Amino acid sequence: MEALAVRLSGLDPHVEGAIRVVTFYDTLMRRRVDLAALARASAGLAECVVGVRLGGTGRAIRLSPEGMDASGPQAPASSTAPVTLDDEEIGTVWLERPGPPNPLDEVLLDRLAIAAAAAVERYGPARTTMADPALVELAISADSEEAARARALRLLGFAADLPVRVVAVRARLPLDRIGGLICPARPVKAAPLAGVGVLLATTVDRSAFPAGVRAGIGAAGSPDRSWREARTALRFATAGRPVVPYDELGALALLAQVPQDAVRDNPDVAAVAALADDPEGLETLDAYCSTGSLRRAADLLHLHHSSVARRIEHLGKGMDIDLTGPSGLIRARLALTAWRLLDD
Known part of the structure; x- marks a missing residue:
């Protein structure tokens, strides 16, 4: 030639x-x-x-x-x-x-x-966004050698100098559709892995996740660390906060490292677990912990604030926590979050 x-x-x-x-x-x-x-x-x-x-x-x-x-x-x-x-x-x-x-x-x-x-x-x-799961696993696994990881990222279409962010997803929607929405014009790859959807992207538009999707977003940088962060953040995703970036968890991320037996033995967590059979009480506690205000919780629940106040007083007595005080609110928030992490 x-x-x-x-x-x-x-x-x-x-x-x-x-x-x-x-x-x-x-x-x-x-x-x-x-x-x-x-x-x-x-x-x-x-x-x-x-x-x-x-x-x-x-x-x-x-x-x-x-x-x-x-x-x-x-x-x-x-x-x-x-x-x-x-x-x-x-x-x-x-x-x-x-x-x-x-x-x-x-x-x-x-x-x-x-x-x-x-x-x-x-x-x-x-x-076009779907990829070989084995290649994605090689890119994000903590056990991969750096040379093998770099080669996997290159084969997936990511340039060596581009930051890669990993997103862990639970959704019924196709992964390629989600990937196309959150990163429409830059490299993005998707694959199912260990029961969780994995998205690798150079940028992530948090506002573009469709309804019904829960996602944890790892920080940009080393894909194996970003994957670990994304899985942790996904554990904190709820119906009220379906998309959770790891870097916004702060000290709350430490709760994911507490042994589950220790979490179950905690009295505050046990009190929240007892509310599992009381959807109305659990919803009220969640709204109050999320907003930190009786009036804002009432708006969220479409109730009068006096009705919410009565519910919170009843819940506080059952949990043996003064929910109207700052320390009691912090205890309830931590207990509710830790309870959600159980068996997740």
Whole structure:
């Protein structure tokens, strides 16, 4: 191939460059990279912002030459090409090059469109965020060697310099749908693991989690630590607070490390456990602990504050805790949280 390029370059100075572009994309396709990795590699090759959009999902990816999400509004496309699969146009690829187009831009976009179609055919538009569970486990396991972890992340499409955040999820919704919502335009991978949904993402939009999903979000950084944090945070997720970032737990995270036998033997926790057969009482205690105010708890429960006050007084007597005082409220909050962590 290189010898042919040298001979042809004597006739056309752009032929050798074009052949190198074709070889570049052939290599990416052999490695079975996904759309995010394909766009990242293309942006580095083109030395300008590259965009990929699929019409069926509306998903758009814009990456800078540094491999990061292209910030700011989309610039006018300097060159575009359709992505075609089975004679059907399924999307578009484009370059946002300032100034005149590069002589090789047409070849680059043509090969990018072909590679994008191959990626869609391989993974399917609805499964582009799904990944091999074994590969995800290798990326987040505390037992993985760093070289193996780095290779797994690279195969999943994450650049070495990109921070990776792990999310632990419990939901009936498909994981790829959740991943597409919380990280629509940057790398995200999903897989079920040990009864929990795992999402690996470079950014997480906390406000985008759909209803019915409970999630724990680990801090960005080492994936194994982020996974451990995400699982801990998931244990604190409730109907009232379904999405819990680990870094907002603070000292509460220490409760997850207390042995469960010690938690069960605690009188305050035992008093909360006794309320398990009293949904109304448990709901009232939860609202009061969450708000710290009789009036705000009454608003939450759609009751008059005097009715809530009577319930709290009754609950306090049964628990042998003065719930109206600051220390009693703290004890109730800790006991309620610790009780929820039991057998979770």
